[in-house]
Amino acid sequence: MRVIVLGCATSTGVPIIGCTCPVCTSENPKNKRTRCSLYVETQGKNILIDTSTDLRFQALRHSITKLDAVLYTHSHADHTHGIDELRTYNFMNNMVIPCFGNTQTLANIENNFKYIFDGVRSAGGKPKLELNIINGEFGIGDASVIPVEIYHADWLIYGYRIGNMAYLTDCSGIPSESMDKLQGLELLIISALRYRPHEAHLNVEEAVMTVGELNPRLTVLTHMGHELEYDKLKSELPDGIVPAYDGMEVELNEP
Ligand SMILES: [Zn+2]
Ligand SMILES: [Zn+2]
Ligand SMILES: [Zn+2]
Secondary structure: OEEEEEEOEOOOOEOOOOOOOOOOOOOOHHHOEOEOEEEEEEOOEEEEEOOOOOHHHHHHHOOOOOOOEEEOOOOOHHHHOOHHHHHHHHHHHOOOEEEEEOHHHHHHHHHHOHHHHOOOOOOOOOOOEEEEEOOOOEEEOOEEEEEEEEEEOOEEEEEEEEOOEEEEOOOOEOOHHHHHOOOOOOEEEEEOOOOOOOOOOOOHHHHHHHHHHHOOOEEEEEOEOOOOOHHHHHHHOOOOEEEOOOOOEEEOOOO
């Protein structure tokens, strides 16, 4: 099982347009973050989690030429605005792309991108997507996927567990039933926006506390803003927790 952090930024990306702070002007490539998304290869299937604003660039950077499914965490712009790039996979893979998410997420996507779903033929072409509401464990071929409900402010959105890897982005809290689904992880990827608290996102301290309750073998922090400098954050984190960087790859045994 191969996991690639395609992007690990919060919604603005880092650098932020026009910002002259030390992180936004840093020469360290690990401080240059595109919008948050994950790519997973498992059981012969290629799975994308979210279609970030930067999907085209990310897919080119990693030569991703086949997608079997897209899992949506939620419908915020930074996680969905690359949706039109799925057209390329329709052509290249000669298939309709199955997309999965909860009821609210898929309803918002249908509403926000009406042109895709209005049934009107368009000369410019549009993505061919099949929306599938999921509310429990399901399969993509032989790969088993467990949606895990987490809070994002007052929304309940999905994180996903695939084998012994879980991806929880835009998390502000985890209900106890969901904590039960996150036991025995080899890899946890969880969001940590900044040092200061935020209504809709865990900060670094809260993310580290959550990790302490779950005890995965390795934890990677993602969805990071421009307050977080890669080397500084890395030196501050406890053993077993590291910040993500764009293009970070982790190999795991197949479940
Ligand atoms: Zn986000
Ligand atoms: Zn900045
Ligand atoms: Zn969000």
